[in-house]
Amino acid sequence: MASFTTSSSATTWVTWASTATASTSNVWVQWTTACTDTAVSIGNLARAIQPETDEQRQTRERQETETRLRRESEILEREEAKQKAETLLLSMLDPEQTKELQEKNSFVLVSELANRYRIRRGRSMNVDQLDTEGKKIATLCAHPREAVPDADTMVAQMLMLTNHEQDFLRVANRQRV
Amino acid sequence: MSEMRIIDTTGDTKIIWDSGNKDETDAARETFNRLTKKGHKAYMVKKDGEKGRVITDFDPDAEKIILAPQMVGG
Numbered sequence: 001m002a003s004f005t006t007s008s009s010a011t012t013w014v015t016w017a018s019t020a021t022a023s024t025s026n027v028w029v030q031w032t033t034a035c036t037d038t039a040v041s042i043g044n045l046a047r048a049i050q051p052e053t054d055e056q057r058q059t060r061e062r063q064e065t066e067t068r069l070r071r072e073s074e075i076l077e078r079e080e081a082k083q084k085a086e087t088l089l090l091s092m093l094d095p096e097q098t099k100e101l102q103e104k105n106s107f108v109l110v111s112e113l114a115n116r117y118r119i120r121r122g123r124s125m126n127v128d129q130l131d132t133e134g135k136k137i138a139t140l141c142a143h144p145r146e147a148v149p150d151a152d153t154m155v156a157q158m159l160m161l162t163n164h165e166q167d168f169l170r171v172a173n174r175q176r177v
Numbered sequence: 178m179s180e181m182r183i184i185d186t187t188g189d190t191k192i193i194w195d196s197g198n199k200d201e202t203d204a205a206r207e208t209f210n211r212l213t214k215k216g217h218k219a220y221m222v223k224k225d226g227e228k229g230r231v232i233t234d235f236d237p238d239a240e241k242i243i244l245a246p247q248m249v250g251g
Contacts, residue, residue, distance in 0.1 A: 084188025124251035141251035144184065148246065152184045156245040159220045163231045173250040
């Protein structure tokens with residue numbers, strides 16, 4: 001609205017705000033008639049917006065459909081990736097870990113150096129370092145450079161902890177409890 | 178048949194090869210070498226889900242190889 005106001009509209013506002021004699025219709029008339037050639041009145045603005053042609057409407061509708069289909073395809077691809085990753089993760093777990101994952105969305109593993117870790121479902125800050133009694137002593141964050149599904153991240157974390165734990169600990173950011 | 182699972186944004190890409198087929202084996206080896214040079218870590222696992230061990234050289238007789246992208250701190 002600011003682009004359509006002039007110094008006359010400031011006067012209009014003052015009139016509106018300051019006097020009891022300024023009625024809405026008066027102010028409105030003042031507002032619209034106060035506009036100069038350099039600003040377009042609201043009425044002229046409405047007339048200035050051209051209704052879209054059939055061709056424009058068809059183009060817009062086609063673009064909207066393409067956008068919608070692309071988004072649906074992306075959602076489907078993400079879901080398929082998630083399912084594949086889950087299948088791979090489940091193939092790596094023993095029966096106890098599988099049960100734990102289904103019940104608690106996490107599982108515990110014994111690492112290369114005989115330490116215990118809990119991997120929770122997720123991508124970041126999802127690895128807990130445990131003491132001998134199973135109590136969390138730190139949370140670690142290391143994940144694949146690529147944005148892979150969470151279950152894939154958990155596979156990569158598991159493989160690294162069970163095969164080259166020191167490398168994992170060197171790479172991971174650590175948050176003590 | 179042997180298989181290699183490459184962890185990526187699609188979940189994983191699966192490559193299978195018959196160790197008796199030279200073309201298939203060479204193609205799998207080429208992929209293995211390309212990705213490990215890029216920083217991927219390779220683990221050889223049994224198909225029944227044994228935990229696996231790190232490998233640095235392609236093994237054409239491996240049951241299953243998993244290639245995981247380089248890990249970074251989060």
